[in-house]
Amino acid sequence: MDERSFLLILLAYSALASARHHRVNLESEARPFACGDPTPSKTKLPQYLIIGDSISIGYTPHLIPHINTSFEAQHIKVNGGNSDRGRMCLTEWLGKNHWDFISFNFGLHDIANDTEHLTVVEYTDNILHITKALNSTGAKLLWVDTTPVPDVTVSPGRTDSDVVEYNAAAAKIMAEYNVVTDDLYGWVEAKCGKGYSACPGVQLPKNVHFYPAGYDYLVESLLKSIHALFPPPPPPLQ
Secondary structure (H helix, E strand, O other), X not given: OOHHHHHHHHHHHHHHHHHHOOOOOOOOOOOOOOOOOOOOOOOOOOEEEEEOOHHHHHHHHHHHHHHOOOOEEEEOXXXXXXXXXXXXXXXXHHOOOOOOEEEEOOOOOOOOOOOOOOOHHHHHHHHHHHHHHHHXXXXXXXXXXXXXXXXXXXXXXXXXXXXXXXXXXXXXXXXXOOOEEEOHHHHHHHHHOOOOOOOOOOEOOOOOOEOHHHHHHHHHHHHHHHHHHOOOOOOOOO
């Protein structure tokens, strides 16, 4: 390889690395993306805010019918993206509503091999900041573990070993702040197998997203966690 070719490769690699690790200015008031205010409450039911990415967007319509007599629930108006976005948008997502219950997750965008990628150190700092802020609202909190990545090539590039590492980093923070965790990672692994490459009928092929039946399966775990935090009233006496 001649010197010119080597320099071109080096410059291309440097540009890719720079793009991959470019971060938004977390302290800036300017938002490079829309955040969205919550919908004002319409009932006197306990208010439940769901914060997360396309996985929680996917399971929310499967979850709400099971809890709509106990909570007035809503997902944030946008895909929550990575934890940088969560840190910047959190104030707007909370809005002026009083929240009784908040579930939250970040991870799949943080590990993506694209411009949203964050190192585990950066991710940990953000999750700590977000957890402190949510804890100060007085709402009951539920951290939802990031779901597995199948052991095949997915787009953008993600690896399941990163999911495990980032979940472990978040777990330390949740333990410190006594935040209950829904182990969706373990729940999916129990259904699909450890290190699976495909999970027919549950998760889409070569994808991190789920079939409708897969989202129903995720909801089973979420309902267990929700009922543990908010025990349903006993049935009326006959």
